[in-house]
Amino acid sequence: MPPLRTLLALPVSLALLGLAPTGSVAAGPPPSDTVLSRFVGRGKAPAAALLAHEGSVSRFAHAEPEAEAEAATRPDAASGTAAPAPADAIRPTDRFRAGSITKTFIAAVVLQLAAEHRLFLSDSVDSHLPGLVRGAGTDGRALTLRALLTHTSGLADFTAVTRGSVPLTPVQAVRIALTLPQSRLRSTGGTPIPAPRGLFAYSNTNYVLLGMIVEQVTGRSYAAEAMRRLITPLRLTGTSFPGSRRSLPEPHGRAYAADGSDVTDLDPRVAGAAGELVTTLADLNRFYAALLGGDLLPPRQLREMLDTRTAHGSYGMGLYPVKLPCGTTVWGHNGRIAGSYVRTAATPDGRRVLTFRVNTDATADPDLEPALLAAEFCPRTS
Template sequence: MPRPRSLLSLPLLLALLLAPATATATGHATGETDPVLPLLVTEGGAPAAALLARDGDRTRYTAAGRGVARADHFRAGSVTKTFVAAVVLQLADEHRLSLSDTVERYLPGLLRGPGTDGRHITLRALLTHTSGLADFTRATHGAVPLTPPQAVRIALTLPPTRPGRYSYSNTGYVLLGMVVRQVTGHSYAVEARRRIIAPLGLTGTSFPGARTSLPLPHGRAYAADGSDATALDPRVAGASGELVTTLDDLDRFYAALLGGRLLPPRRLREMLDTRTAHGSYGMGLFPAELPCGVRVWGHNGRITGSYVRTAATVDGRRVVTFRVDTTEISDPGLEPRLLAAEFCPRTR
């Protein structure tokens, strides 16, 4: 009697059961979704990955692995910097501060150390990572909850970099958070909620302060060694990386920012100007040149248990955000491949 074609061989059945699940916005498994995203699981070492693409009013959701959903809240790490930079630029447009002001004007006496003097460091230098300030996380490795003054004091014990040269430093954005409080009388979190989160209806976005738990719904988060890192004190990062958000909210935020809804044209041009950082960084945004010649703008965020990346066209019409539920992707080449697959017509 012929073997029924509906029966699968045991090896094939096991392969199907063990393969990472890939889902579209409808939640059904499909073999026609983004070809690169599952590689973040199979080759990148992430337990799960998810992506939300936005093109005008259309969205497309894709997931790979287990235990991740579109509505999940997650930690966004240094994506926080884009929010803080937008607040500072709004304050500059209101003439409540100037980007050429020094740190000393708002935080007198705070920056004094070997090779460091707040009387010669401007807010523009903080925004563009050209201040010469050491990154406090070189000492804490993002694992020690700190107050902002403590983070700055630790940075002052570390060798500074050369002022005027681009050198990524979380310390600069901690200082910008302190400046926002001095100028407005409110924390950067309060100002971001009032100026960005509430007007855009980002209902899944928050600054948790000292709250270690994530809002519901959420999946699990895993450190690089595989241990559970779902509970985390956000004060390990503060204004440089405490944000909690969702895929939908990040797409909506970057679409609004680059689309001109949060800043007037002059200030948005300043945000996108990379000359101070010699092409590496604007203000809370950085460019990426894709193999097809397309340039996208956005930011990434890495914090224990979470890695996220948002990239968008300069007009904000097309936005892609992807995330994994672990600290980093073991194969760094997968990120540019994924962005090329999303933004380059010949590779999509």
């Protein structure tokens, strides 16, 4: 398995799990560790760190006393506002909800089926789900699987109504989407503009439909196919599709909404094939390394996955590129679901992968994510 690095962030604690990076780099602490220390010093990041190599703990720093004292004075869950998990509860093996990172798994399954000629990306949605997609100016006979994979279908996002808090069947999610106007993009000025079919507009509805199509083609659920094709072969022992199970498998920490309420227990049907996955940091690193390294898809399908031309540079198929200030481009996905924000990024060959998460809906400091990506993937000089 190629060298990987992982980090885990919690409200008052932070964990890193990593292997030595590839190539020749300057001596000193790992670059992302240095960045995290800088953010801790500015009071904008967690205040405890766990560093491990190949799964064995080599250093643990407790939270700063000020951070521990602050956490101790916060109301507990019984009062309606949950206090963060204590620093000593940090475990790099914790299970957590990965949100839209699920889309990379679904896209990989669909592309494997395409490689087996069991479906074609040029297939219409209607050829697999006849009559389902009709309404709001949308016709499944004119939509292709490629449009779903690349978010260029124009289908509205059902979560605009449910806000990710209402458990739904896939059919219910699609029907809600069809009551809405077509997806909208935001211009650079922030003004909403229509996004007709053929333009990129991110919509969870696309991947709910892809999950249904996987089941139509194979006779098994998208979860069963992902388990058989991806999770079991890669030995992703901490990864699962929980279906309707509200609790997280052990071990796990707590998850908090933006208002501080405890949302650890959550019905995954709020997201379905667009965001149901439960996983671990190490499993995500292993999965993205194998995917981008060519272990899961034939070369043609992997090229399709990384081709952003259909989405005009914004998105491939279950992956998107980010060009860093140094000129390096990394590939991956983020995931946001109640109580969890996750980000995985990797070099195009999968030889270096970085994953981090926070156990709330977003990072407290918007500068943290770009700083970590730049520190990990931009070259350092001696």
